[in-house]
Amino acid sequence: MDPSGAREDEGACASSPCRSGPHEAGAAPREVTERAAPEGRDITQRKQTERALRESEEHFRLTFENAPIGMAIVGLDGRFIRVNHVYCEILGYSAEELSRLRFQDITHPDDVDTDVGLAEQLRRGEIPRYQLAKRYIHKDGRVIPVILHGSVVRGAEGEPVHYIAQVEDVTARKQAEEERERLLAQLDAERRTLQIIFDSAPIPLLLIDRNDPERMLGNPHARDLTGGAEERGHYVGRLRRPDGTALTLDELPSSRALRGETIPGEELIVTKTDGSCRTFLVAAAPLRDSAGTITGAVVAGEDVSPLKELARMREEWTSVIAHDLRQPITTIVLKAAMLARQPQCSDKAQHILASAMQLNRMIDDLLDVSRLESRRLDLRRVEVDLPALIRATVERTADATKGHRVDVEVLDGVPPLWADPGRLEQVLTNLLSNAAKYGAPGTPIRIGVERRSGEVLVAVENEGKGIAPDELPRLFARYYRTSEAKAGGAAGLGIGLYIVRGLVEAHGGRIWAESEPGKATFRFTLPCPD
Secondary structure, three states: OOHHHHHHHHHHHHHOOOOOHHHHHHHHHHHHHHHHHHHHHHHHHHHHHHHHHHHHHHHHHHHHHOOOOEEEEEOOOOEEEEEOHHHHHHHOOOHHHHOOOEHHHHEOHHHHHHHHHHHHHHHHOOOOOEEEEEEEEOOOOOEEEEEEEEEEEEOOOOOEEEEEEEEEEOHHHHHHHHHHHHHHHHHHHHHHHHHHHHHHOOOOEEEEEOOEEEEEEEOHHHHHHHOOOOEHHHHOOOEEOOOOOEOOHHHOHHHHHHOOOOEEEEEEEEEOOOOOEEEEEEEEEEEEOOOOOEEEEEEEEEEOHHHHHHHHHHHHHHHHHHHHHHHHHHHHHHHHHHHHOOHHHHHHHHHHHHHHHHHHHHHHHHHHHHHHHOOOOOOOOEEEOHHHHHHHHHHHOOOOOOOOOEEEEEOOOOOOEEEOHHHHHHHHHHHHHHHHHHEOOOOOEEEEEEEEOOEEEEEEEEEEOOOOHHHHHHOOOOOOOOHHHHHHOOOOOOOHHHHHHHHHHHOOOOEEEEEEOOEEEEEEEEEOOO
16 A cells, blocks of 8 residues: 555545545434533533522521511411511410411400501501510410511512511510519609608718719708708807817818718707707717718707707706705704704714715716816816825725725736826715725725726726616616616715716726626726826
């Protein structure tokens, strides 16, 4: 085979179409493939579209079912087409049960007309959507408050297809709002009650707000007293202590209360707007919130001017009576002393003399009470060696403590005191007399003296029945006598310990009593000099 010929034949075949033999048979599959390709692509696209649609429907279903609020698709006739599980939970019905109901069937009768009217407006296109606070009737009969959001789905031509309802159960919110309203009403009632109490209080009351401390709110009695003054600065110069010194703004009870101090009762003289003066017992306290922060202060005052006048009259009467009694008693004492020197009547004269001296001591006690209460007690202070004074007093009261050994124990370091020795001896004499009077016969009386920090402590102890616990707080009250004193017929007016307390406090000290079975102790302190 000529190679060149072979190449020529091949070239001729390549340069012209071949319509027979194996080439013609191979042409048919290509044409079929070309015709089938568009149909295959259509099937693939349709499957992809169907899959996307199924995925979209599943996405919608999951979104619808798992929505955190109740959702429903409602037909134009009001019947439920589809509901999610939250909607079922709100109403207590299953989805199947709801499919046989209309929304009107589960709506509170008072809310049906409103809901149906809005749905009709929505259907007619008068409104794009609506929101309604309404009530459902739960399957068990309970009323369920909800917030309903309604809208409508329309077809391609704009015709309404169905409604979409989104429902939020607001039972908890409603209960919280009702509780809030109840608490607000209760708070308002309490505020009005407090306002009535504040306005009706029979004494002046003032309130000060820490955020505006210069202004005050006063009740009618306070406004009458102050002439309606609302500035705290207006009180400067109008409040004075009993000694006449005026209070500065910083010393006012309200200022002290705003700093956290509580004033249980302080006697102050108030100058009224008409120039007259009245004596008030003023109390003040800070107002604190739940965290303990001071938010203001309250000040209360009680007009004690009538009581002060009665006290003055009583003191004057006591002083006059004591003065008028002293002269005849002095005469009795002198005459009894003269008779006591005569042998034939010495015993009777001694009884007269003792009784007259006792009566004289009672008069002295009444005068001391008058001086203490009127703050006219005069202390003549000098340097006092207290241990030496105690020992001397023990010797001078030997008759009163007869039958009892008196032991004095002084610890080292007791300094000289600045005090009135006569008044201290009066305190010691009274305590020793009581210790002997109520101590068991033949038992010792012990006096202890020691220094503690910036004061000297004195203790007078006796053995006996002791003092009943319920009587301890009242021992130093004026005219108070213990049940034992009354039962035993012990002489006295019940003012001895009252005077003792007044004398100790006048020196700047304190006094108290302690008792346990078989023993009673009176302790008092006196300040050491600076």
